[in-house]
Amino acid sequence: MPPKVEEAFELFSEEAQTLLLEMRQCIFDIATRHDLGPVSEELKWGQPSYSVKSGSPVRLDWSDRSPGQCQLLFHCQTRLVETFREIYSDCLNFEGNRAIVLKMDALPSHTVVTHCLELALTYKRVKHLPLLGV
Template identity: 50%
Template sequence: MNNEVQQRLRTYPLHVQQRLEELRSLIFSLATELNLGDVDECLKWGEPSYSVKSGTPIRMDWKPKNPQYYALYFNCRTKLVDTFRELYCDTLEFQANRAIILPLNKPLPHHVIRQCLTLALTYQRCKHLPLLGA
C-alpha cells in the first residue's frame, strides 16, 4: 500500500477504514481479474485515488460533515455516474454527476459496486458504447 494512502486511511474512524479498505481490495482484485495491469495508488485532493491505463481515476473518501456516509468519486466529465444512475437508481444514492454515496449502516452492495468499478476501470474501452456496454 502506498505510504501516503496508508497514513490517510489511518486518520478515518476504524469502521470507515474497514469500508474503504474493502473498496480498495475490490479495486485491486478487479484489476487483477480483468488483466488491467498495475493500479496506480496515490492521494488526489487528499483522498485515496486508484487508476489503471484503461480506465478513469476512482477516488474514495469519508467526510466528518456527513459522518453516516462514505463515497466513491468519479471524473464528472465521464458518463459513469449518469450510467450508474440509469442502471442502479433503485440500489444506489448519487451526488450530482460525480459520486456514489454509500451508507455506513448498510452492507456494501457488492454485485452493483463491482459492476460500477469495472466500468470505471475499463472506461477508455467502453466510453463509446450505449450505457458503457453494461
C-alpha cells in the first residue's frame, strides 16, 4: 500500500478501517478473479482510490462527522449508482448519484457489495448494456 494511502486509512476509526480494508481487499480480489490487470491505488481528494483500465474508479471514505458509516464513492457521471439503486434499493443506502453508504450497524451482504464493486471495475465493458448487463 502506498504510504499516503496508508496514512489516509490511519485517519479512519478502527471500525471503519477494518471495513474499508475489507473493501480494498475485495477490489484486489475482483481484479484478480476477472483478470482486470493491475489495480491503481492512490489518493484522490484525500480518499483511497482504486481503478483498473476496464473500470470506473472507486473511492473509500469515512468521516468523523458521520462516524457510524462509510462510503463507497463512484464517478457521478456514470450509471453505476443509478443501476445499484434499481437492483439493490431494498438493501443498500445511497447518497445522490455518487455513493453507497455502508451503515456499520446494518451492513449489507458481502455478495451485494462485491457485485457493485465488480460492476464499477468492469464499467467500460458493460456501460452500453441496459442495467449494465445485470
